Amino acid sequence: MxxxxxxxxxxxxxxxxxxxxxxxxxxxxxxxxxxxxxxxxxxxxxxxxxxxxxxxxxxxxxxxxxxxxxxxxxxLSPDSASGTFDNLIKTRRSVRSFKNIPVPEELLLEILNTVSYAPISFPPHKTEICIVQNYELLAKASGEMMKFYEKMPKLLANPIIRQIIKHKLTNRQFMVLQNHVMPIVTTKINNKTGENEDFILRNAPVLLLFHANTKAELIETDLHIALTYAMLGAHAAGLGTCVIDLVAPPVNKSPELKQLFKIPTENEVFSALIVGYPKVHYFRTIKRNFAFNFIGNT
Ligand SMILES: Cc1cc2nc3c(=O)[nH]c(=O)nc-3n(C[C@H](O)[C@H](O)[C@H](O)COP(=O)(O)O)c2cc1C
Ligand code: SF4
Ligand code: SF4
Incomplete structure (x- = not known):
């Protein structure tokens, strides 16, 4: 051992x-x-x-x-009732490793068509979805996104720039940057490990960008409900997905990336999903507990 x-x-x-x-x-x-x-x-x-x-x-x-x-x-038993909601939820995982096979465009469109039945705060849907399936474009975009994050440690070390970044982000966004994103980036830079690793798009064959006009009311909630439906719809169709919130900041900051993905200038990317056929099989599901506060009649 x-x-x-x-x-x-x-x-x-x-x-x-x-x-x-x-x-x-x-x-x-x-x-x-x-x-x-x-x-x-x-x-x-x-x-x-x-x-x-x-x-x-x-x-x-x-x-x-x-x-x-x-x-x-x-x-997870192989013969568990596969069509049940319980099984659908328990067998979903964040998938970051994909088989080297393309996802049929018709399948993606079928899933996204079903997602359009998701609830929305006020009709019509304001969420827009950009489907990217071009390997070359994905590799180029991923490289640009990684450059964005690799510049961050230097920028954050400068007290003035650090204050500007802090001011532009919400408290929670800054905490995510500091506590979760920077350790990955600095480890990659300082220890020279994972140089070839794509820690953002994970070499996925498909990227779905969820974007919308920033003035749309309650858009973040609508958009995340749609994204969750897409995640479950893709899983039901045998695909794997992972939410990648690291995508939005570099895309919104870069006019070139926005243009590459044909995101209208008045829109912002709020979140993204990588999609593909999972490379590995999961033998068990991971239990996680909510804190419950139950108020009954007695
Ligand atoms: C809002 C949100 C943002 C996430 N962003 C990322 C991300 O940028 N990169 C990544 O690899 N995983 C990301 N994930 C995946 C989580 O790390 C993953 O859901 C969590 O570890 C639980 O694993 P599970 O989905 O397999 O249960 C994100 C998940 C959510 C819900
Ligand atoms: S997942 Fe495979 S390689 Fe990893 S510890 Fe288990 S048996 Fe070994
Ligand atoms: S539990 Fe830790 S070591 Fe295991 S897959 Fe998650 S991050 Fe990696």
């Missing part, structure tokens, strides 16, 4: 080196070296305890100290 300082471990007696954990980890913590799975100690601090590595490991060889196979996961 190899144990590192933040308590991610692989039981080498159980590991079959299928590499599924490496494919699903959002932060590149696993790699295959000398026909063995290895944990990159320069990246373990990026672990968000998402449980993906444990959900894909058939032999339960991964141990992450914050998660327990018995209490935090539920086995």
């Amino acid at each position: 190899e144990i590192n300082t933040i308590n991610i471990a692989i039981d080498t007696n159980k590991c079959t080196v299928c590499a599924s954990c490496m494919h699903v980890c959002p932060n590149g913590i696993y790699a295959v070296h000398d026909k063995k799975i290895a944990i990159n100690p320069l990246r373990t601090h990026l672990c968000i305890a998402c449980g993906q590595c444990m959900a894909v490991c058939k032999s339960k060889a991964v141990q992450q100290s914050k998660l327990d196979y018995d209490t935090d996961f539920e086995e």
Whole structure:
């Protein structure tokens, strides 16, 4: 058993080196070296305890100290009633690793047509969806987005620019930038790990950009409901998706990217989904609890 300082471990007696954990980890913590799975100690601090590595490991060889196979996961049986809402919800995962096959355009249009039945605050729909399926364009856009984030550590180190950025973002947006985005970017730059990794679009074959006129009332809520419907619709059709909120800031900031995606100047991208056929199979779902406040009659 190899144990590192933040308590991610692989039981080498159980590991079959299928590499599924490496494919699903959002932060590149696993790699295959000398026909063995290895944990990159320069990246373990990026672990968000998402449980993906444990959900894909058939032999339960991964141990992450914050998660327990018995209490935090539920086995997915292959013969569970696939058409039920319960099964649809439990089998959805954020998918960031895709098979190298295209998604038929008709399938995407069929899913998005169904999404148009989603509730909206005030008809008609103000959400607009840009479907990008061009590999070259996606690679170019992803490169531009990564450059945007890679400039950030220098900008944030300058107290004046830091204040300007802070002023332009909401408190919560700034916290996300500081606590979640910057650690990934600085690790990539300082430790020279994951140089070739596309940590934004994940080499997905399809990108859906959800955009709208910023003056539309309650647009953020409408748009996120539509995006959630799209996520579930795609999953029901055998596709995998992941919300990528890292897309919106660089696109909205760059007239070139907006033009590349044909986003009208008066519109803003609020969120995005990457879509494709999932590369790996999940053997269990991850349980997460809401805080309930139940007020009954007694
Ligand atoms: C609002 C929102 C924004 C997200 N942004 C990103 C992102 O920029 N990059 C990414 O890899 N995952 C992103 N995710 C995916 C989450 O990390 C993921 O949903 C979470 O780890 C739980 O995993 P699960 O969806 O498999 O249950 C986002 C999810 C949501 C709901
Ligand atoms: S998913 Fe499990 S079996 Fe496969 S390489 Fe990772 S630890 Fe080993
Ligand atoms: S819990 Fe998530 S972030 Fe942490 S090592 Fe596993 S897959 Fe990676």
